[in-house]
Amino acid sequence: MKKRTVAQITRSEHLDMGGTKVKQPLPTMKVEQVDPFLLLHHFGPTRVGPGSDPLGVGPHPHRGFEPVTFLYNGGILHKDSRGNEGLLQSGDVQWMTAGRGIIHSERASPEFLDKGGVMEGVQLWINLPKKDKMAQPAYQDIKAARIPEIVESEGKVNLRLVAGPYKGKQGPARTFTPILALQATLSQGGYTEVEIPEHFNALLYILHGEIQLNENFSYESETMIHFRNDGEGFSLRAKADSQALILAGAPIGEPLAQWGPYVMNTQTEIMEAMRDYQMGKMGVYIE
Ligand code: MN
Secondary structure: EEOOOEEEEEEEEEEEEEEEEEEEEEEEOOOEEOHHHOEEEEEEEEEEEEOOOOOEEEEEEEEEEEEEEEEEOEEEEEEEOOOOOOEEEOOOOOEOOOOEEEEEEEEEOOOHHHOEEEEEEEEEEOOOOOOHHHOOEEEEEEEEEHEEEOOOOOOOOEEEEEEOOOEEEEEOOOOOOOOOEEEEOOOOOOOEEOOOOOOOEEEEEEEEOOOEEOOOEEEEEEEEEEEOOOEEEEEEEEEEEEEEEEEOOOOOOOOOOEEOEEEEEEEEHHHHHHHHOOOOOOOOOOO
């Protein structure tokens, strides 16, 4: 396999979102996007006792992209302005199409509030092409059991295939543009060759552990590696028990206009989004 070289390495910036500790490797001052991936938030792991919500994000709007939540640990109750309600448990993925607009809240589930525990997850923003930005909002609540697993390296590598075809299997998420999303768990010594279509942009985010890339340098947690499009993939060797998220996708290649929760192509469309939100065109949601 011809291995891809590294274009850029970024470390997570830490932010506090209303009491929630969030690590953000994308975007940073150096990297605006890895088309079609716009933003990656790694929240937790945060351990709390009963009655405490380490997440607690109240009603807010989105338009023009897909927010995807990978819940590694904990429980999230999701509610929105269109009357939808969804429960995410450990290992579940919520693939949401914000499309023309939605207002939602993301909070700890009643069971989590009752018992306490560890909350950890990743929220990823994936851009939509211009023709699909005003699509009807939709959800795919993907239960853990529906996600196929690819086991390699004598059980030391486990790849959960959330989206895309990979090594003869197919991930359950339906996407607007070609996307590959893999949740990798590696035990120390585990080795895998990750195959990526040549025209896809690709990134690797290390949540935990230490991973040697292409039999060369090793990288620790909270690091994001963005690859050049100069090979068929890359290899990973776990130097310690590790968790990583592998994301790749066909670039959309259209102009980007972004303001907070809206991702459009022009500034005029951002103004329209703000106006539509004020006018209640994304629905009304009061908790
Ligand atoms: Mn949101």
